[in-house]
Amino acid sequence: MAQVTLAKAINAGLRRAMEQDPKVLLMGEDIGKLGGVFRVTEGLQKDFGPDRVIDTPLAESGIIGTALGLALRGYRPVCEIQFDGFVFPAFDQITTQVAKFRARSLGTVRMPMVIRIPFGGGIGAVEHHSESPETLFAHTAGLRVMACSNPLDGYWMIQQAIASDDPVIFFEPKRRYWEKAELDLPATEPAAPFDRARIVRPGTDLTLAAHGPMVRTCLDAAKAAEAEGRSLEVVDLRSISPLDTDAVAESVGRTGRLVVVHEAPVFLGLGAELAAKITERCFYRLESPVLRVGGFHTPYPPSRIEEVYLPDLDRVLEAVDRAFAF
Amino acid sequence: MTGRRAVEKSTTPTPASGSTKRAPQGRGTRRTPGLDDEPELIQLLTPAGERIDHPDYPLEVTPQEARSLYRDLVLVRRVDAEGTALQRQGELGLWASLLGQEAAQIGSGRALRPDDFAFPTYREHGVAWCKGVPPVNLLGMFRGVNNGGWDPNENNFNLYTIVIGSQALHAVGYAMGIQRDGADSAVIAYFGDGASSQGDVLESFVFGASYNAPVVFFCQNNQWAISEPVERQFRVPLYKRAAGFGFPGVRVDGNDVLACLAVTRAALAHARSGQGPMLIEAYTYRMGAHTTSDDPTKYRSDEEVESWREKDPIQRLRAYLDKQDLADAEFYAEVDREADELAAQIRAACLALPDPSPTSMFDHVYADAHAQITEERAFLADYLAGFDGQEG
Numbered sequence: 001m002a003q004v005t006l007a008k009a010i011n012a013g014l015r016r017a018m019e020q021d022p023k024v025l026l027m028g029e030d031i032g033k034l035g036g037v038f039r040v041t042e043g044l045q046k047d048f049g050p051d052r053v054i055d056t057p058l059a060e061s062g063i064i065g066t067a068l069g070l071a072l073r074g075y076r077p078v079c080e081i082q083f084d085g086f087v088f089p090a091f092d093q094i095t096t097q098v099a100k101f102r103a104r105s106l107g108t109v110r111m112p113m114v115i116r117i118p119f120g121g122g123i124g125a126v127e128h129h130s131e132s133p134e135t136l137f138a139h140t141a142g143l144r145v146m147a148c149s150n151p152l153d154g155y156w157m158i159q160q161a162i163a164s165d166d167p168v169i170f171f172e173p174k175r176r177y178w179e180k181a182e183l184d185l186p187a188t189e190p191a192a193p194f195d196r197a198r199i200v201r202p203g204t205d206l207t208l209a210a211h212g213p214m215v216r217t218c219l220d221a222a223k224a225a226e227a228e229g230r231s232l233e234v235v236d237l238r239s240i241s242p243l244d245t246d247a248v249a250e251s252v253g254r255t256g257r258l259v260v261v262h263e264a265p266v267f268l269g270l271g272a273e274l275a276a277k278i279t280e281r282c283f284y285r286l287e288s289p290v291l292r293v294g295g296f297h298t299p300y301p302p303s304r305i306e307e308v309y310l311p312d313l314d315r316v317l318e319a320v321d322r323a324f325a326f
Numbered sequence: 327m328t329g330r331r332a333v334e335k336s337t338t339p340t341p342a343s344g345s346t347k348r349a350p351q352g353r354g355t356r357r358t359p360g361l362d363d364e365p366e367l368i369q370l371l372t373p374a375g376e377r378i379d380h381p382d383y384p385l386e387v388t389p390q391e392a393r394s395l396y397r398d399l400v401l402v403r404r405v406d407a408e409g410t411a412l413q414r415q416g417e418l419g420l421w422a423s424l425l426g427q428e429a430a431q432i433g434s435g436r437a438l439r440p441d442d443f444a445f446p447t448y449r450e451h452g453v454a455w456c457k458g459v460p461p462v463n464l465l466g467m468f469r470g471v472n473n474g475g476w477d478p479n480e481n482n483f484n485l486y487t488i489v490i491g492s493q494a495l496h497a498v499g500y501a502m503g504i505q506r507d508g509a510d511s512a513v514i515a516y517f518g519d520g521a522s523s524q525g526d527v528l529e530s531f532v533f534g535a536s537y538n539a540p541v542v543f544f545c546q547n548n549q550w551a552i553s554e555p556v557e558r559q560f561r562v563p564l565y566k567r568a569a570g571f572g573f574p575g576v577r578v579d580g581n582d583v584l585a586c587l588a589v590t591r592a593a594l595a596h597a598r599s600g601q602g603p604m605l606i607e608a609y610t611y612r613m614g615a616h617t618t619s620d621d622p623t624k625y626r627s628d629e630e631v632e633s634w635r636e637k638d639p640i641q642r643l644r645a646y647l648d649k650q651d652l653a654d655a656e657f658y659a660e661v662d663r664e665a666d667e668l669a670a671q672i673r674a675a676c677l678a679l680p681d682p683s684p685t686s687m688f689d690h691v692y693a694d695a696h697a698q699i700t701e702e703r704a705f706l707a708d709y710l711a712g713f714d715g716q717e718g
Contacts, residue, residue, distance in 0.1 A: 025506075051506055057536055062495055062529035069499020072478065075506070077499075093526070096489045097496070104474030104485050107690035141691050141699070165693035195697070242697035 001184045007040050007177040009151035010116075012185050013158035014041065014078065018048055021076060024162055027054045027063055028080030028116075037082055038118055038177055060090035067113050068098055076112045076162060083174075084119040085128025091136070098167045099142030110165040114158070119147070120213045120263050121310050122175035124303040131300050132264035134211075135273075137169045138241040144195070145241040147171035147212035151181040152191055153238065160194035171240075173213035195239040197247035203233035206257035206323055209248050209274060211237040214261045214311060221316040232320065240270060248274060249281045256287040257323045261311050266294040288326035293319045365563070365609055367577055370584040373637045375645025383588040389652045395583050396647060397661050398432045399640045402452040404665035405461045408672045409451070409468070413618040417676055418468040422449045426581070426613030429639030430546045432456060433586020434514065434608070437594055441482065441511040443504075445497040448486040449546075450516050457483040461668070462675035471679050491517055491524030494543065498530045501539035501597075512540040512597040514590070520551025522567070523559045531571040531603070540597035542590065543568075543605040546580060548612035553625040565607035573603045580610025581639040611637070684710060 004012070018024045026041055026048075032055040035042030045053035056063050060081060067077035081087045087094075094115065101111045121130030138145045144166050148154045154172070161168040192198045200215060201222050208218040215236045222232035233251050237244065252258045258278055260271035271292030278290050293311045301309050368380055387395075406424045413421040424431060431452025438444060444453050451464055458481045466475035467486060474485040487493040497515030504511055521527050522545060534541050545564055549556055560567070568575025574596070578589045586608055593604040611634040615622050622631075647653040688703040 057529070057532050059529040059532060061526055062533050065492060065495025065526055065529070066499030066502060066533050069496040069501070070503045071499075072484070072496065073500050073503025073507070075503055089525075092489065093492065093495065097487075097492050100473070101485075102693065103690045104472075105477060105690075106472065106475060107693075108477035109479070110693055144692070144696070166696075242699075244697065246697075 003180040004183040009155040013155040017162040064090040064093040078114040084131040113167045118174035144168045149215035156190035197244035201234040203231040207251040210261040288323045367579040369579040385588040408669040423614040429583035430580040430608035433583040434590040437590035443482040445484045445493040457481045491521040491527040494530035501541040519547040534603040538602035542593040552616045568605035575605040577607045580608030
């Protein structure tokens, strides 16, 4: 067993996928010699060569559009978008082409493509480097959208995403890249299928549902609440599309309360969807309305005040208090 | 030949001997003076049907091949006319006509080998014909029974792409796959003059050049992007742009099927031999509307349209066949009869296209089960089942 960071775990997952399937290619800006700006692809070009770890021109639409062509030819491209805010030049290719290709071909063509996006804030970055655009993709049918939150999932979920014959938008919480876990790679087992949520901390009084960077925040909040005598259950959603509402409904069926936490703006966000679904399914079991904690309906703010924008332990606990006050 | 040499040579204007008509653009006042007044075209067949040679694009065409090209031109024009007629009769929601662009499509399409992959827009009915795609396949999207409707790998002909220029990138990616497979096939990407303004097309030039991908960019400059004239897209003739990206560009008379065939063959050979992309600008004209929803009389003159009618690709080849005594009345009658039959077949096949079942919208969205789709399909199926037995 070794201490492995999330970034290294994803790197190991990419390496294993490339070893197992010669059709797996990596594409992106600066992913070769540099190993990516977050070093997630470090060492891979050295070992697999420039034809499989492809440094691309600086053009996001070009990366995704050419990846589509490679997928059509039978390859399994894994594209890196350098930062969340840079995915928008490629948004057209992803939503109008990649997402629809299989359906338009009446199922005759597979589109096994992974688009990796380091997302979320908390690293003091300049604008366009801290956003959480996951629901923009989840709103588009044909795409799978998922977010890992820890090294074990980083290692396995990237492999599961690559193995999928559907296009996957794979969000990586950039501020958690350096968090470590004890892992014995590759002997460890996957935590769950990639489209299922997972209870990462059991509790009895209230459910916190989160994904990506907010899972750690919710775990911290649950720990703090325990000291105050409240038992919070934390569900790591892992997959945003499809959304494992069964897992959340089951949890809420036991706890009677739900707070959804994400960095993306609350308005029309993942919390809105979960609130609607859980209200529909657990109406008579709910002790309080489903509450949401998230970003505001503003552009992502300058980094000097991003800590105000981002949900933290106190913001989560404040919502928990409100839920219990009903 | 080598593409680079071809480009240098191709800048020499080839006079259209026998043609007394004015130069193809005929809209000099709206053009940037001095840049595009005399289009420089590679031409192997004058508008009057006289065969001329080009040093860089030698072409041997047997009488049989010449007749075969004529047949293709007539048949795809008929396929297209039937599409327009079906739309007018309410059987198609929309149709994008290729009228006037038959030579560009047949010439380039017949240059392709079966293992070459074509990425069309939504107007490449002639290329589809050359690739062996059944014409009825092209109607599904326009009739509204599907959003694509065929297996791109069956004939190496991609689905029609509506978002302008997207497919140019797909073509380059596919070509990168060919490179990695060590295959010697090539890719051709079709787009129009309007698409040349799109970022994706320009990015495809960058990627194609950067990786030296075996791709031919084939722009059918039909002069109009709906109502926007080419002057709104570029000030330098399009084919000259290629030089800025580091690969050869040539302009071919897009109404000359022989020139389109020769130049595309050369470009494909260039790509296959590892020399990278080439851009072909087929200088042509869309004789009809952009689509059946369009009204070109609002933005272009009858005079302009008439000037292009004199360059008709079918009449041009027919004049050549007649001059060379390569075809007789019986041949023409036979082709016309074949076109009639084809049109009738297409009509019958179109009317026989079944409406998709209501829940088919959930089919093929994902390869593996997806909870949202599963749930919503079940809901719709239950909801629709509730109407069973309620009639009367």
